[in-house]
Amino acid sequence: MAANAQPLRPLLAVDVALFTFMAAELRVLLLQRRHPPHAGAWALPGGLVDEGEGLEQAARRELAEETGLTVGPLTQVHTFGDPDRDPRGRVISVAYLACVPADQAEGAGPGAEATALAWHPVAALPELAFDHSRIIAAALARLRADIAQLPALARLLPAAFTLSELQQALAAIQGQEVDKRNFRRKILGLGLLESTGRYRYGDHRPAQLFRLHQA
Amino acid sequence: MAANAQPLRPLLAVDVALFTFMAAELRVLLLQRRHPPHAGAWALPGGLVDEGEGLEQAARRELAEETGLTVGPLTQVHTFGDPDRDPRGRVISVAYLACVPADQAEGAGPGAEATALAWHPVAALPELAFDHSRIIAAALARLRADIAQLPALARLLPAAFTLSELQQALAAIQGQEVDKRNFRRKILGLGLLESTGRYRYGDHRPAQLFRLHQA
DNA sequence: CCAAAAGTGTTTGCTCTACACCCATGG
DNA sequence: CCATGGGTGTAGAGCAAACACTTTTGG
Numbered sequence: 001m002a003a004n005a006q007p008l009r010p011l012l013a014v015d016v017a018l019f020t021f022m023a024a025e026l027r028v029l030l031l032q033r034r035h036p037p038h039a040g041a042w043a044l045p046g047g048l049v050d051e052g053e054g055l056e057q058a059a060r061r062e063l064a065e066e067t068g069l070t071v072g073p074l075t076q077v078h079t080f081g082d083p084d085r086d087p088r089g090r091v092i093s094v095a096y097l098a099c100v101p102a103d104q105a106e107g108a109g110p111g112a113e114a115t116a117l118a119w120h121p122v123a124a125l126p127e128l129a130f131d132h133s134r135i136i137a138a139a140l141a142r143l144r145a146d147i148a149q150l151p152a153l154a155r156l157l158p159a160a161f162t163l164s165e166l167q168q169a170l171a172a173i174q175g176q177e178v179d180k181r182n183f184r185r186k187i188l189g190l191g192l193l194e195s196t197g198r199y200r201y202g203d204h205r206p207a208q209l210f211r212l213h214q215a
Numbered sequence: 216m217a218a219n220a221q222p223l224r225p226l227l228a229v230d231v232a233l234f235t236f237m238a239a240e241l242r243v244l245l246l247q248r249r250h251p252p253h254a255g256a257w258a259l260p261g262g263l264v265d266e267g268e269g270l271e272q273a274a275r276r277e278l279a280e281e282t283g284l285t286v287g288p289l290t291q292v293h294t295f296g297d298p299d300r301d302p303r304g305r306v307i308s309v310a311y312l313a314c315v316p317a318d319q320a321e322g323a324g325p326g327a328e329a330t331a332l333a334w335h336p337v338a339a340l341p342e343l344a345f346d347h348s349r350i351i352a353a354a355l356a357r358l359r360a361d362i363a364q365l366p367a368l369a370r371l372l373p374a375a376f377t378l379s380e381l382q383q384a385l386a387a388i389q390g391q392e393v394d395k396r397n398f399r400r401k402i403l404g405l406g407l408l409e410s411t412g413r414y415r416y417g418d419h420r421p422a423q424l425f426r427l428h429q430a
Numbered sequence: 431c432c433a434a435a436a437g438t439g440t441t442t443g444c445t446c447t448a449c450a451c452c453c454a455t456g457g
Numbered sequence: 458c459c460a461t462g463g464g465t466g467t468a469g470a471g472c473a474a475a476c477a478c479t480t481t482t483g484g
């Protein structure tokens with residue numbers, strides 16, 4: 001035992017990288033901070049964990065308070081604890097990842113702590129408060145690994161979607177073209193999608209709407 | 216803001232699941248606790264993070280204090296923060312994963328906090344203190360995912376090893392047989408191994424010793 | 431009838447798997 | 458010379474990638 005060192009009683013925070021797929025781009029939700037430190041800078045939604053509160057529970061509460069959104073599964077990504085990551089003192093942050101479909105993403109509005117809320121394309125992020133760039137980088141890496149499984153990808157889209165929308169989302173996230181026929185064959189071969197029997201009518205030939213099998 | 220809830224100032228701990236490959240089994244290092252809570256129970260090495268200390272730094276310090284070992288890369292696995300995971304109060308634990316070769320593993324000895332130190336086969340673990348079973352389960356899942364890349368696997372073995380040893384380690388970790396010829400072709404095809412030019416002499420035909428390419 | 435997105439199969443190469451025998455050494 | 462683990466090649470199956478045209482609708 002090194003003996004005379006002080007055990008730490010840090011503040012404990014959760015931050016959430018919340019992604020959506022909107023206007024053909026992968027986007028992340030950011031809030032513009034009302035108060036110092038980093039007043040005016042963009043930051044992830046998040047905040048301190050309360051007494052008696054679980055980590056994931058805290059993440060959901062902060063999301064609700066700061067954005068009005070309720071999300072599905074939250075995935076823990078990484079914990080950031082550099083001694084100097086917050087100028088106010090020692091703050092440990094547990095980072096979470098979640099996805100919302102674009103139709104729900106539209107309903108987000110800033111809580112009291114923020115002067116603005118926006119969905120920023122991940123390809124062009126502004127300067128961020130604290131180490132939130134690193135948090136987003138870690139979350140994005142995890143998201144890219146997870147979208148290999150269809151359900152994670154589908155969580156970025158509304159409950160019913162066309163195969164073309166799914167394909168566009170995948171292409172945008174991986175940053176590379178996807179062959180239509182290979183994509184459709186593989187996706188349908190997984191047996192995780194089912195047709196809703198409905199169609200999306202647009203400018204051209206209507207497209208079949210699918211949903212994830214099971215509920 | 217929910218307003219009247221108390222921000223938490225928990226204790227912050229790190230715990231390390233340290234694996235090795237010994238006697239044809241994947242094993243994890245456990246310490247028998249000298250003091251309550253859970254005195255006498257087996258637990259992972261770990262302890263509280265000090266003032267001004269980074270998370271990984273704390274993990275290395277605790278490992279050194281409690282086992283005498285110095286390890287290579289530490290991988291952060293997951294953070295456990297259930298309100299009731301420690302009977303003494305709120306303690307957040309950041310779990311790390313590391314590997315040591317069997318020749319170094321032999322040199323481990325218990326520090327002041329433990330009455331014993333042992334390398335337990337992961338296939339047959341005793342009852343563990345706190346939520347350390349869950350921590351090991353998470354670390355093991357991560358290890359299984361990582362050993363697909365050769366370097367993670369090689370970290371369980373001494374600096375120079377035979378292909379058979381590597382194959383046995385892989386088979387033990389995945390819990391299934393591995394075809395010798397396919398294994399050798401794939402591993403050598405990666406171009407990450409190089410022959411040392413030396414041989415291991417034993418009861419039978421000597422085996423070529425390899426090491427990881429580059430340092 | 432024109433523009434634009436939806437939808438559909440086949441071929442090719444590669445990667446993964448299954449499988450059996452000879453070799454070198456120590457005792 | 459025998460027992461034991463070290464070392465080697467090939468054939469078949471399944472998967473992934475490349476590739477172009479027809480269909481349906483709205484304007």
